[in-house]
Amino acid sequence: MGVVTKAVNWARIKSPWILHFNTGACNACDIEIIATLTPRYDLERFGVQLKGTPRHADVLVCSGPVTRQIKDRLVRIYEQMPEPKFVVAVGTCACSGGVFQDCYNVMSGINAVIPVSLFIPGCPASPKAIIDGVVKLLQSLEESEAKK
Amino acid sequence: MFKDLFQILIFPGLTFLVIFSLFAEYFDRKLYARLQNRVGPPWFQPFADILKLLAKEELIPCEANPRMFKLAPLFAFTAAITAFLYIPLWQIKTLFSFNGDVLVVLYLLTIPTLSFFIGGWYSTSLFARIGSVRSMTQLFAYEVPLFMGILSSALLANTWNLKEIALFYSAHPWFWLFNLPGFCIALIALLGKLEKVPFDIPEAETEIVAGSFTEYSGKLFAFLKLTLDIEMVVGAALLAAVFFPFGLQMNPFAGFVLFLLKIIFIVFLLSLLRTVMARLRIDQMIDFCWKYLVPLAFVQILLNLAVKGVILK
Ligand code: SF4
Numbered sequence: 184m185g186v187v188t189k190a191v192n193w194a195r196i197k198s199p200w201i202l203h204f205n206t207g208a209c210n211a212c213d214i215e216i217i218a219t220l221t222p223r224y225d226l227e228r229f230g231v232q233l234k235g236t237p238r239h240a241d242v243l244v245c246s247g248p249v250t251r252q253i254k255d256r257l258v259r260i261y262e263q264m265p266e267p268k269f270v271v272a273v274g275t276c277a278c279s280g281g282v283f284q285d286c287y288n289v290m291s292g293i294n295a296v297i298p299v300s301l302f303i304p305g306c307p308a309s310p311k312a313i314i315d316g317v318v319k320l321l322q323s324l325e326e327s328e329a330k331k
Numbered sequence: 332m333f334k335d336l337f338q339i340l341i342f343p344g345l346t347f348l349v350i351f352s353l354f355a356e357y358f359d360r361k362l363y364a365r366l367q368n369r370v371g372p373p374w375f376q377p378f379a380d381i382l383k384l385l386a387k388e389e390l391i392p393c394e395a396n397p398r399m400f401k402l403a404p405l406f407a408f409t410a411a412i413t414a415f416l417y418i419p420l421w422q423i424k425t426l427f428s429f430n431g432d433v434l435v436v437l438y439l440l441t442i443p444t445l446s447f448f449i450g451g452w453y454s455t456s457l458f459a460r461i462g463s464v465r466s467m468t469q470l471f472a473y474e475v476p477l478f479m480g481i482l483s484s485a486l487l488a489n490t491w492n493l494k495e496i497a498l499f500y501s502a503h504p505w506f507w508l509f510n511l512p513g514f515c516i517a518l519i520a521l522l523g524k525l526e527k528v529p530f531d532i533p534e535a536e537t538e539i540v541a542g543s544f545t546e547y548s549g550k551l552f553a554f555l556k557l558t559l560d561i562e563m564v565v566g567a568a569l570l571a572a573v574f575f576p577f578g579l580q581m582n583p584f585a586g587f588v589l590f591l592l593k594i595i596f597i598v599f600l601l602s603l604l605r606t607v608m609a610r611l612r613i614d615q616m617i618d619f620c621w622k623y624l625v626p627l628a629f630v631q632i633l634l635n636l637a638v639k640g641v642i643l644k
Pocket of ligand 1: 209210
């Protein structure tokens, strides 16, 4: 692995910019995600910044089950993100459909529609669990890069 | 020839400027975080951001005009760097100097805003277009007080050449104190130019996503981000050269340290202002600039004319 690739991988791990998207959550998971981004937990320590547009984001943070209505929008937002990109599913609903599983208007978890790199269960997932999950994602990236 | 290239590309041109402006961004963000009682990003954060963006895929919307879309960030970047070469840094002489260069620097600093407008307009996204129009509207509000503030200092020195301004103020050591109101005006107008809170209306994240930058990704966005950082350093250097023109005859090393301190001080003021204020609406911003900043700038010009007529005669 050349020096440039190493430096780029380091930069990717140190600067994950996120985009938050509600795919049909009951809103509790969104509140927890917003709480994670407040000065109390200060995610900027890890270089995390909340971005408004998919073009700038590296990590798509989804909450809630995928409803039939939001499915096309979710895929579109995912396609608007530049490579390399990751998806994090926050909350039990986003992992598997949760309490909304088998509803007539719900398609189950996020990975029924787009590939997901990390599942963070919890109803709702607490800010600490979300931070732990993000750190684990970054670590696993580091390890998989080291193996190459 | 070789020396010129070294000065343009390495020191104090491109390389030095990019590294220093990334450092200034770190300083700004860290201070912002500390003032909000947070820990803030580590020192390498801006470098990591830029490196990551440079290595990302760049997407060009299929409705955008690819040539304009790609050229706009490069124009902005080049103009911001070029402006730096005309500013006296730690000695009286500048790299390239001619009569009227203070105006050229001011106009070179306007080119990034125009490029943002063109880039946003040609990306054909709705958010980008609203952001572009807002940045143009804002341009007409802050540009006049900025010019008046900076040129009032030049008026006192009776020259439009940055080198001679520096010469004048080293011949009349305490005269820069007369320009302090002008400095406040120019500092506030600079906030508008850098699109920082309270004047971040063109890229208001909660309303219009990211303004003119909405459709930019990868390398092109990295250049836009670098341009904003460099504009901050160049703007601060211009204010330092025009309003704090002291300590320019010291030995190069001490002068260089003083120059860095002056820039860091101005960046400090910018971050402080952006922490304690919230975003204005576009009409409030324009009202504020035309009703308060411009009259204040007139008072500054009258004051300088009086000083020129009474004390210097
Ligand atoms: S996991 Fe719980 S809190 Fe989160 S969206 Fe589902 S039901 Fe709401």
